[in-house]
Amino acid sequence: MNAEIITIGDEILIGQIVDTNSAFLGKELNKIGVSVYQITSIQDEKSHILKALKEAEENADIIIITGGLGPTKDDITKHTLCEYFNDTLIENEEVLAHVENIFKKYIKRPILESNRTQALVPSQCTVLKNEYGTAPGMLFNKNGKIFVSLPGVPYEMKSLIKNEVLPYLQKQFNFPFIQHKTLLTYGLGESVIAERIESFEDTLPDFIKLAYLPSLGRVRLRLSGKLNDKAKLEAEIEKQVQALKPLVSDIFVGFEEDLSLEALIGKQLTEMGKTLSIAESCTGGSISQAITANAGASKYFKGSVVSYASESKIKILGVSKEDIKTHSVVSEEVAKSMAKGVLKLYDTDYAISTTGNAGPSKGDADADVGTVWIGIATKDSVFAEVFNFSNQREKTIAKAKNKAFEMLQKEILKN
């Protein structure tokens, strides 16, 4: 069975927001065995919504619509759904009570007419309770095809999907099993990898596909399978992984398993009972941010110093003034000294440091834009490597972050 995702909202089409909802939906639907055939982002406009619904009904069995629900005038989705299903809006008492309750408990203002209209829903739909907001979800079953309309606010949508939509779909249908397994590799380009594993790829069974996902210094190799027989699929994916792994052993750093490299590092450090601290200059907090985005980070992450100004490298991290003067602030000596300094400051087992120039203009240092030194310290060792990542700020920061995690991961694997 296929699904189509329709996201409604001019803010997506003019690029004011990035559509993160669809990636979440794709992942969650995949987990229960539903493939997403297409994602379509359309205007807040009746004829366009009607056209998209019609096309989606031709292509897919399950149609998930997000966005276009809310108390203000720019929302026309509900009326359009009524037209599509030849239905009329009726007031739903439970939704009204829920909206009134939210206003009483959290918003502490009198309820407005526009909030009251949120309790109006098409008479044929199943109402899905939105615990975190005032716009309810709506589910339609039209000749066995399921249409679900959800608010676009990410956490409201996510909770409706997990608590209402997925359980409904699993009860209603018998889905095949989908499995992905992704190998993270660092250090070789996709064409070199592809040549090396060509004969492996040629012998894959029909129901398993291999994809190359290159991005900023790493290539992810994704094996994807779909089969009704769950045990057989799992065994076959595992067999293929075991065949692939030795072919890329020199560049393999771990499995993605829904885990980013930083989450994987966190898992390993937790299991080892080891700790981490970070001294960031040009990466400006993004390494720390990526680490702490993972629940449970406090088990292994002690803290970091974002020493953007040179004087703070001296004062807080104990980098010597002489080293900065002699070697420049973007240098091997300073990167090593920062890593040792922050390791000592937070008393951790591992430390990462970065010092470089992300650009676009030269900062305190006279290093070329894109030059980054990355240091790794442990209780008894320290080293640093230099890279020239790019002449684009965003890309240099992202590449430096990925490279730092790669270097740390290799250091951890030494033990």
Add this chain to the structure above:
Amino acid sequence: MNAEIITIGDEILIGQIVDTNSAFLGKELNKIGVSVYQITSIQDEKSHILKALKEAEENADIIIITGGLGPTKDDITKHTLCEYFNDTLIENEEVLAHVENIFKKYIKRPILESNRTQALVPSQCTVLKNEYGTAPGMLFNKNGKIFVSLPGVPYEMKSLIKNEVLPYLQKQFNFPFIQHKTLLTYGLGESVIAERIESFEDTLPDFIKLAYLPSLGRVRLRLSGKLNDKAKLEAEIEKQVQALKPLVSDIFVGFEEDLSLEALIGKQLTEMGKTLSIAESCTGGSISQAITANAGASKYFKGSVVSYASESKIKILGVSKEDIKTHSVVSEEVAKSMAKGVLKLYDTDYAISTTGNAGPSKGDADADVGTVWIGIATKDSVFAEVFNFSNQREKTIAKAKNKAFEMLQKEILKN
């Protein structure tokens, strides 16, 4: 004239990556006066690509395709384009020389057959040089409709758009003018705002639309206009902004102008010659990361301390052990003390602090999941406010970050 964006790649449909390319494309096309009618994400699969191309040709005048180009086997876009345009692949000498040069200069490995095939392009297309990668862009003009196929790697695609595609389109066509102006507001819900500005909205001219974009404690009010007469559009948007601003003066914090609130803060601090430091606990570096994502941050941002572990709050920021013991680490006293401590450590004019529990489990503190104290310090004042953001880690961190910027912005505006 309308554009449609087609993104090719199973990794988008299974949610393995978020499609950020389309938001970039939407924004850039808007700037030159092209509206995006639809964004369609499809499978790496010939019949699906053909179907999407056909539909896009019916709906739009400009079709931008990203993804599905690269050296490995999962790329079938080029062959499908040939089928669609009834064309054949021929070797392009310039592309081949460029690929060979990249291998010689950066990759330092012999060129592979799969890289050589990247020089094969449909004979009817105009080849667009990809400065940052091996897959060229391709432009087709079919009866006045423009099709552009670009690699999906973001920085390669971005450079092709800016240097090749937009200049081509602007030379080829005469676009109307599009303008957006977005007011950032904090502190009221969309329904309350909508009721308050209802009569303003009713009197907007036909060519200007108002949209409400609520997200995590803030509502953005976007005025969008499209007109052939640039001067008239600019004057009318400005007139409407001047009419709207007084209606929301109590919640208005600034214009978006392509700037996030943190970038706006950076601009103001730079103009004032003032500096900022940050002490982050539960936000784990994300405030620093958001600040340093902006070019020129070193002019006003001195640095930060991510004091995840309690002991580092004492040791590095000078929070008193007594305060933590008496009031808990998630408390007004600790937030204020962290803000004062980091202000002093980096000798800055402003400081932000956060201490809280982002969850999912309780950390060092016994505060409820979602509770965050945010502190703001200046040379002669300090205060902190408490919030209960949510029971979801990601949401709490994002809301705390937004709220911190809101509080800082209000503090800056006092002067």
